[in-house]
Amino acid sequence: MTTIYQVSELAKVSLATVSRVMNGNSRVSDKTREKVLAAMKELGYRPNLTAQSLASNRSNCVGLLVSEIHGPFFGQMMSAVETELRAAGKHVIITAGHSDEEKEKDGIEFLISRNCDAIIAHVEAVSDEYIEGIAKEKTPMIFISRYVASLADKCISLNNEYGGYLATSTMIKHGHKEIACIAGPQSKADAVARLAGHKRAMAEHNLPIKESLIYEGEFKEIGGVLGLEKFIKSNDNFTAIVCANDEIASGVMTYAREHGLHLPDDLSVIGFDNVVFASHLYPKLTTIENPVDQMGQMAAKIILRDVYKQQQDEIQHFYSPTLINRDSIADLT
Known part of the structure; x- marks a missing residue:
């Protein structure tokens, strides 16, 4: 079995230097690191992780x-x-x-x-x-x-509260006054904050906050489906929906098209998170970036x-x- 001593001899460096390379220590030059790694590869050396952990008190x-x-x-x-x-x-x-x-x-x-x-x-x-x-x-x-x-x-x-505020403010800036909101589960702090931001934006622009146009749903597509279904059945007027995440928004958009609504002419939608599929929806989803x-x-x-x-x-x-x-x-x- 190849040992660390053989690696140090082949690389012509000290045992301490080999150890630093294996532990990812930044105090080793790139040239030296490459020599050690090349020696390990040539000798087929694989570090004993258990021994390393015991010696360094680190599992890495x-x-x-x-x-x-x-x-x-x-x-x-x-x-x-x-x-x-x-x-x-x-x-x-x-x-x-x-x-x-x-x-x-x-x-x-x-x-x-x-x-x-x-x-x-x-x-x-x-x-x-x-x-x-x-x-x-x-x-x-x-x-x-x-x-x-x-x-x-x-x-x-x-800052989830500001994110919720920004989403609703964006709808208002585009002329929307009758805005529904599908919030995430209110057992989750980020969902609570995003809903608070929505309400702050509505109040700031003197727009009524109708509880019939607020729906608490799962952070999944089904939350959007059930939320839009509930809003349509309520017979309240609304031109836009603010969604607590992009998966909810995707559910809203699917249900809307299945029921003859044209997006965004009949219904405007904004999401939250900017996950990878947001730009692949149709229409491409306007959303709030969550980095x-x-x-x-x-x-x-x-x-x-x-x-x-x-x-x-x-x-x-x-x-x-x-x-x-x-x-x-x-x-x-």
């Missing part, structure tokens, strides 16, 4: 807890986290909490039991008190898409800085959403 693995494994939103998040950490020689262990309190807690305990060096958690069901408690544990944690004031330096979050990929990348950067002591550029904890203007809003001005 980061846990990632997301609400769901499926769907474009979490796909973007997982990809961004994994890409950033893999480039630094770290691996990711992923599990899902399914927006359920006990499953989120179980997911965190699982990742801790796997000796992850740190955990990035997207949690929706556990309380702020639980988060404050678990943050005191030995395993460092970063919370993404969640803000807890006492843990601001461990949180990366989006979840940047937030995932930033969570990884904080872990690399704080846990692995790797130099990072400026760290950002709070993001502001922006408008992505496409073709799904008719101008009534």
